[in-house]
Amino acid sequence: MACLDNKIVLQMNHIMKIYSNGVVANEDVSIELKKGEIHALLGENGAGKSTLMKVLFGIESPDEGQIFLNGQETTIRSPQDAINKGIGMVHQHFMLVPSLTVAENIILGVEPKKGGLFIDMEKAVQEAEVIAGKYNFDIDVRAKVEEIPVGIKQKVEILKALYRGADILILDEPTAVLTPQETDELFVQLEKLRDNGHTIIFISHKLDEIKRICDRATIMRSGRSMGTYEVKDISTEEMSRLMVGREVVLTFDKKPAAPSGVLMKVRELSVRNGQGVLKVDSLSFDLRGGEILGIAGVEGNGQSELIDSLTGLNKSYKGSICIKDTDIEKCSIKDIRELKVAHIPEDRMTSGCAGNLNILENMFSNQYTDPDYSGKILLKMKKIQERSEELIREYLVKCRSYKQNVGMLSGGNIQKVIVAREFSTGPDLIIANQPTRGVDVGAAEFIRRRLLEFRDAGCAVLLVSADLNEVFSLSDRLAVMYKGKFSGMFTDVAAVTEEELGQYMLGLKHQEEQEGVIYE
Amino acid sequence: MNSAKRFDMFRMFFSVLIALLISFVIIFFVSKEPVTAITTLITGPLKSKRNMGNVVEAMVPLIFTGTGVCIMFSANQINLATEGGFHLGGLVAAAVALKLGLPAGLSPIAAICLAALAGAIFCTIPAVMKIKTGAPELVSSLMINYLSLWLCTFILMYALQDPSVGSASYKLPAESELPTIIKGTNIHAGLLLALIVAVLGYVFLFKTRTGYELRLTGENESFARYSGINIVKVVLISQMVGGVIAGMGGGVELLSPIYSRFSWTSLLGYGWDAIIICTLAKKNPLYTPLAALFLAYLRTGASIMARYTDVTLEIVQITQGIIILLVVAEQFLSGMKHRMIAKEAKASLKEGEVA
Amino acid sequence: MLQSLLSPDFFNAILRATTPILFAALASSVASKSGITNMALEGIMLFSALFGVIFSAMTGNFAVGLLLTMVAGALIGLLLAFFVLNLKTDEILAAIAINLMATGGTVLLMLAVSGDRGSSTSIASVSAPKIVIPLIDRIPFLGQILSGQNLMTYLSLLAVIVMHVFLYKMPLGLKIRAVGENKNAAESVGISARKIQYIALILSGVLASMGGYFLSGGYMNMFTKDMSAGKGYIALAASAMGGDTPVGAFLVSLLFGAAQALANMMQLTDIPHELIQMVPYLTTLVGLGIYSYAGLKRRQKLAGK
Structure with missing residues (x-):
């Protein structure tokens, strides 16, 4: 492939990192990168990938181990230090300042000056445009970051790193928030960067993407390195075995669903977010006992706002929500919980628990x-x-x-x-939002089995998940959410292909829509 | 006790030690007789029964305001109106004692109850403002402290003033005074009340439904909300209960044998002292008497020192400041803590390998 | 009464009363923009009011006195920054600690220097001069307001412009705003958020110290115990209500300054002194309530209800 010479640009040897809460995130990890390769760092959530990269980028200091950059031992003290040494990182959660423009975000920290004291905004805009042009990024650099879509934000992130002269580029799960089309576009650009001699670390747990774009892969499992492989020589099954230690069981022996009465009735639900943007757009559906209704979709298409309204966290919605024939408009969160509604929240640390208790x-x-x-x-x-x-x-x-x-x-x-x-x-209705996100395989399987048990016992389950395997394997009906609406609703989940689902998720396809259609 | 908790205890004692050392250094700078001053500060309170009595008396207001702040801070309501609530409680108690002419026994009870009520209403103002307008309770509580001061001074000057003494009320009737419980000292029944309040405060926070709601909200408000807890109720109740205790403390203090008139024309600072009590007690009311004992000892020592040497009482505020800074400093001695925890983790890792 | 409210003297008094609040509000806004609430303003002002007296008396020169006071303010800002940023002390509790130390420390220090616990009358300090601006002082009405103010008042107005340019046109200002809005983003491009917040807090300390200096070397000509009297807290509210921008802080400070000036003038009437003392705090409280309520309504409206 593109590894012209086999020059090693970076080596991390025997890295150990223990967090101050006692969690051992990296036990003994080694990795080496060749110039001009796309190197996958593969592992499940919590395997220690992010920690390893934080060590490389100077955010965390390792408790043990060495780093060699171009053959020389080095310590990376801070992100600034990493940047100076030609390492750039695109984080999973975007590191952008929303109220600033694209250009301001790109030049932040390395501002062109005029008169020695002031920011030369004209020059900043120019330079940003030049670098965007060089790598074929189509971006309006004068736009405020809070107003641009996710795919563009990611490009801004990559430009930021390139503007600072990054040779080694770390991308932490870059496709997690992208549509397949945006992913394709990103891959074209990554290949171009590789051909220009950049080395890219591609963190992911999506095997197909790694097969598509990466040259080599280092696989991690629970804080240890499981070895580095040429991607073309290793099968996806083998990668997955190394990643999780056993074959992933994602086909559950499900009994056929036996839906009973309607437990939740949603009609013409519209929700705006804090900025006044319409996030849920007159949505109507029913949920019956004994079934799992899965909601797939790219994150940010109104799933969170929908869940917040259903669980009473957000009271400013239009339309009606009835749970067991009770209109919940006047119900407090407690009242809703007393209707035997359980809620697994999207982000366990912000609203699912109190860490200090x-x-x-x-x-x-x-x-x-x-x-x-x-x-x-x-x-x-x-x-x-x-x-x-x-x-x-x-x-x-x-x-x-x-x-x-x-x-x-x-x-x-x-x-x-x-x-x-x-x-x-003992709930009658379970609203599960990303119930297995960032959870180890064993726990995830445990949670999924429990959901099925509840469904078999007559409980209604609403499952929102970004994990397509999860929604495919658990759902009795599957809805796809796109821009606040259901772009598709499938009653025969087994007949839907992943590809087809993708097209609904991106809004390329819509099921025939009638005014006031109700999905039962 | 796990290593993290053990470490926290160690760090607290170490912080207090450093704060005292720094204060001693300051005394060396400002005093012509530093050794006498420091010796008096440390041993003064133990020199006589009267002095020891002073320490115990000084604990009383600190336990009250400290417990009040523990409750408000546990719910993460950074309401600093304890200061004003305490002040108002004192005024109300004085007014009741002077104006209602109730018989002994009933008079202090009525005065303290009404002082508690006044404190409750007062400290709830920031809570109501927060609920109705979203104004941060921190800033509004700071403002109303000054309102309390001037309102109380106004009432003192226009309704209670004894023209023969200037800015002080008429002498409080004997019927209203809290009885002393140890002869030869001024230790009064208010101490028992303070201890009861501290214990009740503990039971409230850790054993009752509402207390649990408060702590859950304080640790993570969105988690509490998600769990179905009524946040508005928590905001209101925590500050109201804090206010009850602050007002009660003000009333008790004024009715104690220490005061014979209401003469508070500036804020006394018990609200700020409460912060250090709460910090040292780790937001647990049960420990407030211990923390209050420490601070009261320091205070009494300092005031004896101020009487006999050239060092002023205010040195204690500096000590207090340093203690707060160090005790709350999470990273203070954190390197040591990290090494301790990393060692434990490595050890348990090895255990795992053996097993 | 009404006549005196419309007299240039009253407007002149407003600017005077605005000065300390304005300095502190600017101090609060730069700290807030970097993501930290600087409640220690109160203590820094109190310390600086005493330092101003001591330093100007020691050097016999107001300018050197001011400069030394500013250095001291910077050092207190540095202390706060060290505890909050390095030792991870809660910023509110750290501020309370500093304010406590200011209450006690100023009395301790004053006693050591002057032998008096209440005020610094025995120290021969030098106040900042009043400045008559040529030409402008000839303009009727306006001239009487704008000219003849204390130097510190002019400096405070200048500080509004300087802080605006600093925050919005200069690289460091951009960094401060970036750190305050998204610390992780700033750190990801190698900006040391800690360093930036250090700078912001030190700057905040300097500005607050100028406000403190004015209290004892302009507004009054001596230090008295607890003379900051909550002005630092009022400034916190002013800065928040002004959206933490220098210009916004200026406008709200003017409002609070007017309340203070009005209170000062009411001293001449029969209204009890104790009630008049409540005016600045009450104004701030009501202002804060209205401002917060408007924000609450705006957010609710956006959410569609």
């Missing part, structure tokens, strides 16, 4: 008013303790005791605490 305190936030666990005033601590020990065992939460702070647990275990809490109330 212990497991017990996190397990009862939705049921402490239950007469089993408290009187009118006092909590029944003994009963709560017994129950939390029970839940810890039942949900296989790895911890020292219920007194351990939730923030000290691993992502998967935190998620188990949340799931245990939500499921232990």
Whole structure:
């Protein structure tokens, strides 16, 4: 491929990183990069990929290990240091300042000056345009970042790194937020960069993408390196085996769904976000007991706003939402929970738990008013303790005791605490938003099985997930959300191909739409 | 106790030690007789029964305001109106004692109850403003402290003033005074009340439904909201309860044998002291008496020092400042903490390999 | 009363009363733009008010006194920055600590220097001069307002312009705004957020110290115990209500300055002194309420309800 000479530009040897909460993120990881290659860093969420890259980019300092840059041992003290050494990073979450323009974001930190004191804005715009032109990036550099779409934001990120003279470019899950078309465009540009002699580290857990674009791949599993392979010599099955240690079981032996009565009825729901943008656009659908309705879609197409409205977190919506024949417009979040609704939130750290409180305190936030666990005033601590020990065992939460702070647990275990809490109330309706994101395989499978069990017991499940395998394998019906509407609704999930789904996700295809169509 | 908690304890004692050392250095700079001054500061409170009594008396207002702040801060309501609430509580208690003419026994009870009510209403103002307008309680509570000061001074001057003494009220009737409980000192029944409040504060925060709601909200508001907790109720109740305790503290303090008239024409600073009490007690009301004992000892020592040497009482505020800075500094001695935790993690890693 | 409200003297007094709040509000805005609430303004002002007296008396020169006070302000800003940024102390608690140290420290220091605990009358300090601007002082009405102010008042107005240019036209200002809005973004391009916030807090300390200096060397000619009297807190509100921009902070400071000037003038009436003292705080409280309420409504409207 493009590795003209086999010159090693970077070596990281035996890196160890322990976070101050005691989590060992990298145990003994080594990686080496050749000039002009696209090198995949492959691993599941939590395998330590991001930590390794943070070490390389000077955000975290390793507890042990060495880094060699062009054959010379070096320490990277800070991101600035990394940039000076020709390393650029495009983070998973964009590192842009929304109120500034594209040009301002690109020149931030290395501003062209006039009169020695002031920013030369004209020159900044010019330089930004030149660099965008050089790599064929079509961008209006005077636009404010808060007003441009996600795909363009990512290009701005890459331009930022290139503007600073990056030879080694780290891309942390760059396709996670992109549409397939945007991904194609990105890949063309990455190949061009490679041909120009740039070395690219491509962090991903999407095997097909790695097959498509990468030359070599280093595979990580739970903080260790599982070796580096020529991509053309290794099969996707082999990569996945190295990644997770066993074949991923994603086909569940599901019983056919036996839908019962309608538990949730949504009609003409419209929601605007904090900036006044219409995110959910007169959506109507029904959800029955005993079925799982999956919602697929590129993130940011209104899924979060939909869930917030259904669970009572957002009260300023138009239209109606009925749960078990109760219109929830006047219901508080507590009232909705009392209708036996469970909610697994999208982001477990922001709204799913309190890291500084212990497991017990996190397990009862939705049921402490239950007469089993408290009187009118006092909590029944003994009963709560017994129950939390029970839940810890039942949900296989790895911890020292219920007194351990939730923030000290691993992502998967935190998620188990949340799931245990939500499921232990015996819900009739489960709203699960990204229930297995960033969770290890074992925990993910455990959670998915539980969802199926609840569905078999007659519970209605609304599943929003960015993981297509998950929605495919669990859903009885599958809706695709695009720009606040369902662009497609499939009752025979097995008949839908991933490719077809992609086209609905991108809005290239729409199912015949009628005014006021209701998906039942 | 796990290593993290053990470390926190160690760091707290170390911080206090450093703060004291820095204060001693300052004393060396400003005093002509530094050794006498420091010795008096440290040993003064133990020199007589009276002095020891002073330490215990000085604990009382600190326990009250400290507990109030623990409750508000546990709910992450950074309401600093404890200062004004305490002041207002003192005024209300004085007014009740002077104007209602109630018999002994009933008079202090009525005065303290009304002081608590006044404190509650007062400290709820920032809460109501936050709920109704979204104004941050931090800034509004700072403003109303000054309003409390001038309102109280106004009422003092126009309704309670004893013209023969200037800016002070008429002498409080004996019926309203809190009884002393240890002879030869001014230690009064308010101490018992303070201890009860601290214990009740602990029970409230850690054993009741509402307390749990408060702490959950304080640690992560969006988690609390998502769980179905009524945040508006938490905002309101936490500041109201904090206010009750602050107002009560003001009332108790004024009715104690220490004061014979209401003569507070500037803010006394107990609201700010409460911050250090809350910091040292790690937001747990049960520990406020200990923290108050420490600060009261320091205060008493300093005031004895101020009486006998050329160092002024205000040195304590500097000590207090340094203690807050260091105790709250997460990264203070963090290198040591990290090494400790990394060592543990490595050890458990090895255990895992063996197993 | 009404006549005196329309007299140039009153407007002159507004500018005078605005000066300390304005300096502190600018101090707050630069800190806020970098992402930190600087509640230690109150303590920095109080310390600086005393330092101003001491330094100008020591050197016999107001300019050197001012300069030394500004250095001291910078050092307190540095101290705050060290605790907040390096040791990760909660910024509000760190500020409370500094304010406590200011309350006690100023009395301790004054006692050591002058032997008096209440005020610094025994120290022969030098105040900043009043400046008569030629030509402008001839303009009727306006001349009486704009000319003959204390030097610090002019400096405060100049500071508004300087801070605006600094924040919006200069590289460091861009960095401060970037750090405040998205710290991670700034760090990802190699800007040390810590360094930038250090600079912002030091600058904030300098500006606040100028406000403090004016209290004892312009507004009054001596230091009195607790003389900042919550002006730092009022400035926090002014800066927030002005959207943390220098121009916004200026406009709101003017409003609060007017309230203070009005209170000062009401001293001449029969209204009880204690009630008049409440005016600045009450104005701030009401202003804050209205401003926050408007923001709340705006957000609700955007959300479509």
